[in-house]
Amino acid sequence: MMLDSTRNGRPRAGNTAAGRARAGLLVVGSFVLLLYVIEFINTLLFRSLNGTFGLRPRSLDGILDILTFPLLHANLAHLFSNTLPLIIFGFLVLLSGRRVFFTTLALSWLASGVVVWLIGGFNITVGASGLVFGLFAFLLVRGFVNRNWWQILLSVVLFLTYGGILFGMLPTVAGFVSWQAHLGGAIGGVLSALLLSVPRTGTPHTGR
Template sequence: MGGLGSSRSEVAAGTAERAKTGLLVVGSFVALLFVVELINFLTLRSLNTIFGLRPRSADGVLDILTFPLLHANIGHLTSNALPLIIFGFLVFLSGVRVFVITLSLSWLGSGAAVWFFGGGGITVGASGLVFGLFAFLLVRGFLNRNWWQILLSAILFMAYGSILLGVLPIVAGFISWQAHLGGALGGVLAALLLKRPAR
């Protein structure tokens, strides 16, 4: 019995440490976005012109690495900040590897979709990351057949499911549905790659 109690306390301590680290990592990333937004504001949005994603341009390929760090204005950033923290934290609870893979595929999927299929103009914003993390959280429970993860999926869908309309091209002309759809597909791909082997 003593061994079982010790094992449970170690698991709880590990989960608490992971949660603490997750809040630090995700919070620091969002704080970085606000620092970039301040610099962008002070330089009259010049960063968007230089590092925003320009579809189908040869030098725009590198912009895939930078465009989620930029935003059109503080309101744009603020609308992404809270879901980034919530979804990023929940994904991080599954481990650093899961978080890094999911964020990376969401980032690349969002950027690739905009580069190949984006309209005219420059695209900026971290909403593709939001959609990727959200999509991962929605589907992973069903792939893993984990009832706790499915329950979390249901709760998140009821709270944030309406944002999925953002993957449709008919919602609003100023919203990059390509970034949203590409990010979401990246999140689903991450869930498939990280699917637990069947026992």
């Protein structure tokens, strides 16, 4: 038996654009709120969490740090710098559905951590900027992968507005910036766009 997604002839709230927008803000807002709660606790503990759960490149026990390092930040200003891009890019990705968002977030998280672990410097790496780059990269390339003109238009607008952050993927003399995390996150975002690409269908088959 098929379930109808409408009630009394009207689409359910979660299936409308407004419903998806509200759900998107709730999910992204909850994630950002979690980052601030962790930052508050980390501050009370004199940032000892960074030394314990920050990512240590090429360290065997540092492999597990891949799961935790984006949740920590060097200071409140560091978290502030990631907050707005996370909200904007995360919300735009979530408009395509939670599966798309969590897949992109997971691949960006994993790829960012792996690249830092493999080629990162000697310092401990923390911060959610790899996730920012992953979500941004997904939004930039998915329209071209899907051949969707509306998504391509959005990618152009985003590139003109935020494209300057892509320089953060290049090696820099500023040792406190992890370009490896940015590069890895972007790789994860592109992989997500390819994995979640919408297949182009030809002549539809009739069911029997």
